[in-house]
Amino acid sequence: MLEPRPVAKAARLALAVLASGWSVLPIALVVLASFKPPRDIFAIPPTLIFTPTLENYVRLWELWPGFFDNMRNSLIITAGATAVTVAFASSAGYVYARYASRLLTISAFFMIVVRMLPPIIVTLPLFPLINWLRLNDTHIVLVLLYSTFFVSLATWIMRAFIEQIPRELEEAAFVDGANLGQILVRVILPLVANGLVAASIFVLVFAWNEYIFALVFTTRSARTTPLVISEILSTVEGVDWGILFAAATVQLAPILAFVIAVQRYVIAGLTASAVKG
Amino acid sequence: MNRLRSVHYAMIAPAQVLLVAFILLPAVYVGWISLHRWSFADDPVFVGLGNYAAIFADRVFWRAVWNTFLVVNTVVYGELALGLGLAFLMAGWMPCKKLIIALLIAPYAITEVSAVVMWRTMFEPDIGMINWALMQIGLDQLEWSSDPNHALFLVALLSIWIHTPFTFLLLYAAVSTIPGEYVEAAHIDGATPWQTFWHIKLRMIMPALLIALMFRYITAMRVFGEVWLLTEGGPARLTEVLAVYLYRQAFRYHEFGTASATGLAMLVISLLIALPYLHQMHRRMFRHAGA
Numbered sequence A: 001m002l003e004p005r006p007v008a009k010a011a012r013l014a015l016a017v018l019a020s021g022w023s024v025l026p027i028a029l030v031v032l033a034s035f036k037p038p039r040d041i042f043a044i045p046p047t048l049i050f051t052p053t054l055e056n057y058v059r060l061w062e063l064w065p066g067f068f069d070n071m072r073n074s075l076i077i078t079a080g081a082t083a084v085t086v087a088f089a090s091s092a093g094y095v096y097a098r099y100a101s102r103l104l105t106i107s108a109f110f111m112i113v114v115r116m117l118p119p120i121i122v123t124l125p126l127f128p129l130i131n132w133l134r135l136n137d138t139h140i141v142l143v144l145l146y147s148t149f150f151v152s153l154a155t156w157i158m159r160a161f162i163e164q165i166p167r168e169l170e171e172a173a174f175v176d177g178a179n180l181g182q183i184l185v186r187v188i189l190p191l192v193a194n195g196l197v198a199a200s201i202f203v204l205v206f207a208w209n210e211y212i213f214a215l216v217f218t219t220r221s222a223r224t225t226p227l228v229i230s231e232i233l234s235t236v237e238g239v240d241w242g243i244l245f246a247a248a249t250v251q252l253a254p255i256l257a258f259v260i261a262v263q264r265y266v267i268a269g270l271t272a273s274a275v276k277g
Numbered sequence B: 001m002n003r004l005r006s007v008h009y010a011m012i013a014p015a016q017v018l019l020v021a022f023i024l025l026p027a028v029y030v031g032w033i034s035l036h037r038w039s040f041a042d043d044p045v046f047v048g049l050g051n052y053a054a055i056f057a058d059r060v061f062w063r064a065v066w067n068t069f070l071v072v073n074t075v076v077y078g079e080l081a082l083g084l085g086l087a088f089l090m091a092g093w094m095p096c097k098k099l100i101i102a103l104l105i106a107p108y109a110i111t112e113v114s115a116v117v118m119w120r121t122m123f124e125p126d127i128g129m130i131n132w133a134l135m136q137i138g139l140d141q142l143e144w145s146s147d148p149n150h151a152l153f154l155v156a157l158l159s160i161w162i163h164t165p166f167t168f169l170l171l172y173a174a175v176s177t178i179p180g181e182y183v184e185a186a187h188i189d190g191a192t193p194w195q196t197f198w199h200i201k202l203r204m205i206m207p208a209l210l211i212a213l214m215f216r217y218i219t220a221m222r223v224f225g226e227v228w229l230l231t232e233g234g235p236a237r238l239t240e241v242l243a244v245y246l247y248r249q250a251f252r253y254h255e256f257g258t259a260s261a262t263g264l265a266m267l268v269i270s271l272l273i274a275l276p277y278l279h280q281m282h283r284r285m286f287r288h289a290g291a
Helices: A006-033 A056-061 A067-098 A103-116 A119-132 A139-163 A165-174 A180-191 A194-208 A214-219 A227-235 A239-261 A261-274 B007-035 B051-058 B061-093 B095-108 B112-122 B129-135 B148-176 B181-190 B194-203 B206-220 B225-230 B243-249 B258-286
Strands: none
Touching: A006 A180, A006 A239, A006 B061, A006 B095, A006 B112, A006 B148, A056 A067, A056 A239, A067 A139, A067 A194, A067 A214, A067 A239, A067 A261, A067 B007, A103 A227, A103 B007, A119 A214, A119 B007, A119 B243, A119 B258, A139 A194, A139 A214, A139 A261, A139 B007, A139 B194, A165 A180, A180 A194, A194 A239, A194 A261, A214 A227, A214 B181, A214 B243, A214 B258, A227 A239, A227 B061, A227 B112, A239 A261, A239 B095, A239 B112, A239 B148, B007 B061, B007 B148, B051 B194, B061 B095, B061 B148, B061 B206, B061 B243, B095 B148, B112 B148, B112 B225, B148 B206, B148 B225, B181 B194, B194 B206, B206 B258, B225 B243, B243 B258
């Protein structure tokens, strides 16, 4: 690569700093403000130096005792949706990677087509149905819905990763008398660990953050964290910003750390799926 | 061992069953509901195309169509320009590349609910940091709670913020695969940087660019939370987008028929936008198909 001149370097660096600021400042602002005493949050000019306090977190604990139950709901639903998606996608991805038939091609094309439909429309028939089955406000509904909307992307990712494994490994295991289940679990899965991570990221982040399905299909006991944050945001007696910032920080910290930790898999997953279709 | 057996169909079945049960059948059923008047409490009454006539005669619906059109185009092209610029910036000389990419993709981890919290905080009337700064330099504040255009602008802004990481990464992956020899060859032949960019780099990433464009058109059209949490479509339903219109018809007014007609309209528009891509995928997949 050609080494750019110093002026060009400075310009590039300046642009990168500017872009990073645009990405990170809104987040940093809320996280920092969650540690400010409530009266300083909207101080003008903004206070940069302040004594950090956990006051907002304590008040979140006291005034919204349900918040941490909702975190648990989010945790259960996210774990469930990720497990279901990755399990279904690995098994389907293996078949698509290794076999070809007209029926398989049709079903693969169907997987691509359904990705284009706007998810909100399924709430209309499912809302009455789920009420009738008395399944509203349960974890299972959200687990299945989140899995549905990410299973085709995850299948594509798994297929791309499995295609890279030489067939000879499976054939050798097959000759040694291993059956299909053993081959999948002992030979394939250990070799596509990266693929499993890549396939799980997208559904995991989606399930942790999702808003509209949770809004439609939960009322009380299965409510997820984003819903409670939205409720704190719309409290009638004026927004309690300190509590709101504390809740947002608690919700975003684990998922942000996760996304940054697995960033190279995000790129790998996107190239494996979206670019190639 | 390469013979396709029924066990292999059983292995794709769980994924396919989910898609059929929770997307395909509901989508078909939406079409059926859209021909009925139904409040979900009583029995559906067949009304033919009455629901379509009703929404097409509703000024709020057309306002929602127009708002969606504005927001989607602003978001998609704003994001594409930003994502493309960042992709080329990060693919070239850059120290601490990993760290900077980590910072750039941070918004991907943020729920739209918290994104609304963040941007509202900065644009809160009189006290929000940016509105305060705008006042200090003698400009007008962004009156997002009273002026529909300002509200939609804020929706587009925070939508771009939250979705740029996705577009950036897609394009970054494409830009990183441009072979260095092509660029060097052009350089040796005396091409200016601009010519190299326009005739080689941009042309090579065009397929990825078009796919990103198509995907973002389809997904941007689903915008809901940003609007609902910021304005609930107000004031006076002037900031509604299609998804908000659908939600309000169904879950506030219990008009499942008109909501379904709206949903079907969204579905048809999505498929029309995806048609060139689907056509190409169809040709490629069925050409390689065995049997």
